[in-house]
Amino acid sequence: MDTIFAGISNLHYPLISAIVLDDHKKGVIVNTVEIEKDWIARGFSFGVGTIKSGDGVKEAVHDDKDELVLMETGKYEFILDNKTFFQNGDIEVLIPAGVTHSIKNIGLNGAKIYYGYKPKNL
Numbered sequence: 537m538d539t540i541f542a543g544i545s546n547l548h549y550p551l552i553s554a555i556v557l558d559d560h561k562k563g564v565i566v567n568t569v570e571i572e573k574d575w576i577a578r579g580f581s582f583g584v585g586t587i588k589s590g591d592g593v594k595e596a597v598h599d600d601k602d603e604l605v606l607m608e609t610g611k612y613e614f615i616l617d618n619k620t621f622f623q624n625g626d627i628e629v630l631i632p633a634g635v636t637h638s639i640k641n642i643g644l645n646g647a648k649i650y651y652g653y654k655p656k657n658l
Contacts, residue, residue: 587641608650
């Protein structure tokens with residue numbers, strides 16, 4: 537996996553980073569065990585959920601922890617500190633502690649969301 541910094545539209549938000557999951561883009565099923573091992577090695581917890589098309593994660597802010605999210609497939613609307621950007625699945629997004637955020641699945645199908653938290657400044 538290569539780490540890239542998301543330069544999304546004209547949004548300049550230097551604290552957002554992304555990892556491209558090259559294997560998944562080639563049609564290989566996401567290896568959940570490998571993602572979990574990677575996140576734990578980086579200090580994050582690991583959870584899995586599903587977001588139906590048109591649904592999302594309501595606005596939240598975590599003052600004491602960073603959040604890492606990965607949408608398996610589809611297209612998503614992220615709102616971070618009142619700035620909106622659109623992102624396809626297969627990209628890992630780091631939401632720093634203290635950033636107000638929400639995520640909405642704007643794709644045609646439901647999809648898995650992988651998420652984890654790490655205490656601030658670890």
